Amino acid sequence: MPTNEIYLDFNASTPVDPRVAAAMRPLLENAFGNPSSPHWAGSTAKAALERARGQVADLLGCADDEVVFTSGGSEANNMALKGVFFSRRNRGDHIIATAVEHPAVLVPLRFLETLGACVTVLPVDHTGRVDAAAVERAITPRTVLVSVMHANNEVGTVQPIEEISRITRARGVLLHTDAAQSVGKIPTRVDDLGVDLLTVAGHKLYAPKGVGALYIRHGLDLEPLVHGAGHERGRRAGTESALLAAGLGEACALARDLSPMDTVRALRDGFWVTLRERAGDRVVLNGHPEHRLPNTLNVSFVGWVGADLLARLDGVAASTGSACHVGSVKLSPVLEAMGIAPEIGKGAVRFSLGRRTTAEEIDQVAKSVATVIDGSCTRGN
Numbered sequence: 001m002p003t004n005e006i007y008l009d010f011n012a013s014t015p016v017d018p019r020v021a022a023a024m025r026p027l028l029e030n031a032f033g034n035p036s037s038p039h040w041a042g043s044t045a046k047a048a049l050e051r052a053r054g055q056v057a058d059l060l061g062c063a064d065d066e067v068v069f070t071s072g073g074s075e076a077n078n079m080a081l082k083g084v085f086f087s088r089r090n091r092g093d094h095i096i097a098t099a100v101e102h103p104a105v106l107v108p109l110r111f112l113e114t115l116g117a118c119v120t121v122l123p124v125d126h127t128g129r130v131d132a133a134a135v136e137r138a139i140t141p142r143t144v145l146v147s148v149m150h151a152n153n154e155v156g157t158v159q160p161i162e163e164i165s166r167i168t169r170a171r172g173v174l175l176h177t178d179a180a181q182s183v184g185k186i187p188t189r190v191d192d193l194g195v196d197l198l199t200v201a202g203h204k205l206y207a208p209k210g211v212g213a214l215y216i217r218h219g220l221d222l223e224p225l226v227h228g229a230g231h232e233r234g235r236r237a238g239t240e241s242a243l244l245a246a247g248l249g250e251a252c253a254l255a256r257d258l259s260p261m262d263t264v265r266a267l268r269d270g271f272w273v274t275l276r277e278r279a280g281d282r283v284v285l286n287g288h289p290e291h292r293l294p295n296t297l298n299v300s301f302v303g304w305v306g307a308d309l310l311a312r313l314d315g316v317a318a319s320t321g322s323a324c325h326v327g328s329v330k331l332s333p334v335l336e337a338m339g340i341a342p343e344i345g346k347g348a349v350r351f352s353l354g355r356r357t358t359a360e361e362i363d364q365v366a367k368s369v370a371t372v373i374d375g376s377c378t379r380g381n
Contacts, residue, residue: 004315006361010295010354011153011181012319016247017206017355023250024208027243035240036231048242052249056213059252060198061189068214068232069245073180073201074104075225076214077147079236080176080197081108083222084145085117088174092142094118098130098159099337100152105178109147118142127288128157128338136167145174150193151182154321154334154350155287156296158186165194174220180204180212184255185293190215200252202244206355207251211244260355265294268353271362272297278370284344286321286335295354300340301347301373305329310349312372316365321348 007015027048033041035049050064057064070076085095095112097105099121109119120138124130135146146168151158161177168175179188180201190198197220202211216222216235228237275283279301286298298321301309306320321332329346336345351365 005317006315006365007317008351008353008357008361008365009317009319010357011156011204011293011350011352013203013209014206014354015356016208017251017254019254020207020247020250024243024247027246031242035242036229045242049240049245052242052245052247055249055253056200059183059188059256060200060215061191062215063218065233066215066218068216068235069240069248070212070214070236071210072212073102073178073199073204074212076199076201076212077102077104077176077178078108079214079222079225080199080216081105081145081147082112082225084174084176084197085112085115086223087221088144089116092140092144094120094140094142094144096120096122096135096138096143096146098122098124098148100124100128100130100154100157100334101147101149102153102178102180105147105149124157124337126339127291128152128155128286128334129288129291130159130164132160132163132167135164136171139167139171139173143171143173145176147176147178149181150177150179150188150198151186151293152287152334153181154319154332155298155338156181156293156352157288158182158291158293160291161193161195169194181293184251185258185261185295187258190217196220200248202248202251205248205251205255207247208244211241211248213248261294264353264355264357267357267359267362268295268297268351270359271351271353271366272299274363274366275299275369278366279373282373286338286340286345286348296350296352298348298350300344301349301369302344304347304373306347306349309347309369309372313365313368316368318352319350321345321350 031045033045035046174196176197178199184205196217198215200213203209284300331345
């Protein structure tokens with residue numbers, strides 16, 4: 001990678017860890033059989049598949065047979081939401097979510113509304129956090145599912161899942177959490193969280209794109225999203241990819257050690273301190289100051305449009321919290337739901353760090369930001 005290219009968009013996607021690639025490499029030429037075939041070629045693939053399933057289960061603290069491999073986080077979310085709705089229509093039709101959920105949750109819920117679902121979307125506070133008491137108040141006798149993301153992909157705010165789970169358990173309601181952003185960054189043991197369903201996305205976890213998993217607590221019967229032969233114990237049809245599963249499994253095995261996140265958190269916090277020292281009140285934090293992913297720093301540069309500033313940070317890969325359309329700036333739904341003022345939110349930039357981010361890179365970006373905002377470049381309107 002050229003020295004002027006710095007990647008700070010790990011919440012969007014992570015590179016495949018070399019150890020993950022090494023675990024997958026043998027499967028490119030071997031273990032090519034169908035895992036469902038009863039001969040030697042199939043049994044080799046089956047063994048690799050089940051080893052990977054065990055690695056995912058070990059990270060989540062669940063049984064192997066509670067893990068279903070999917071094509072990614074979006075499919076896992078769809079499987080959870082639609083699976084519960086279709087399998088429990090005789091019990092109720094009400095689903096609760098929050099306004100800051102990923103589109104992979106909110107869009108399927110809008111689809112389910114066309115089929116008769118009643119969806120309640122709860123507001124969040126200015127830090128992006130939902131009030132657990134509001135979840136409890138929203139539950140009705142017809143509620144079958146609450147879906148609240150573990151951590152937000154844009155601002156990193158971590159939701160009070162443990163508190164919400166105590167409420168849902170007491171009320172006999174299932175709880176799903178989209179943990180695509182939190183797995184590998186903070187603890188995600190399913191019994192500690194108290195969830196019934198949990199989504200994993202491989203490419204947020206240093207595994208390849210195209211693979212994910214859904215944890216389904218023992219005793220839950222979901223209507224399959226994909227119908228066909230009886231793969232994944234009848235829960236998801238389609239011949240499993242031992243290759244991709246091995247990648248996700250190895251990534252989960254590596255993620256059991258969260259100590260690298262201590263270094264990432266220190267870099268993130270130092271980055272924020274430096275930005276404040278150099279920009280003062282011209283930079284504002286978006287998201288919760290404490291209940292936040294250790295790698296995520298979403299800040300607004302006052303007086304700027306985020307995309308304009310980012311374009312001047314030559315070689316820096318990061319994300320913005322607003323989009324420009326025909327001279328106007330539209331905030332992301334997450335910032336809008338948090339009540340961020342447009343004049344502040346339009347300057348939002350998300351810097352998301354990863355395991356390979358260095359102090360030198362952070363220092364270089366901080367200096368570049370200071371140079372840009374102190375310079376004579378034209379600011380956004």
